Amino acid sequence: MRPRVAVVGTGVAGLTCTHVLRHDFDVTVFEAAPRPGGHTNTVSIALPEGEFPVDTGFIVYNEPGYRAWSACSPSSMSSRSRAT
Numbered sequence: 272m273r274p275r276v277a278v279v280g281t282g283v284a285g286l287t288c289t290h291v292l293r294h295d296f297d298v299t300v301f302e303a304a305p306r307p308g309g310h311t312n313t314v315s316i317a318l319p320e321g322e323f324p325v326d327t328g329f330i331v332y333n334e335p336g337y338r339a340w341s342a343c344s345p346s347s348m349s350s351r352s353r354a355t
């Protein structure tokens with residue numbers, strides 16, 4: 272019988288834990304909200320150019336703040352800075 276583990280919350284942390292543990296444990300996930308995802312929530316924004324999905328958990332990206340990502344794949348990433 273596999274060990275059982277409980278994961279509380281389905282934000283990126285809970286879902287990542289669940290994904291990593293799934294082969295070795297019987298994982299039960301608890302979520303208080305009516306939808307999974309936690310702060311990570313993709314909403315649709317209508318602009319004159321069209322409809323765009325925007326993830327509210329990750330809305331800021333800049334190279335000084337995310338150096339590790341920039342170093343991982345500099346040729347495949349691009350960024351646009353926008354003052355908010």
Ligand SMILES: Cc1cc2nc3c(=O)[nH]c(=O)nc-3n(C[C@H](O)[C@H](O)[C@H](O)COP(=O)(O)OP(=O)(O)OC[C@H]3O[C@@H](n4cnc5c(N)ncnc54)[C@H](O)[C@@H]3O)c2cc1C
Nearest residue numbers: 280281282283284285301302303304309310328329330331
């Ligand atoms: C306004 C804002 C903007 C952000 N912008 C960025 C950004 O641009 N770039 C970036 O890298 N990061 C950003 N972050 C941070 C990033 O979104 C969070 O660090 C990340 O989403 C946290 O994930 P988490 O899984 O730890 O928690 P959460 O996503 O908060 O998930 C926690 C989950 O646990 C559930 N829960 C809590 N208590 C219980 C309970 N007792 N029982 C069951 N379920 C429970 C909640 O309902 C929720 O679904 C931002 C955060 C905020 C608040």
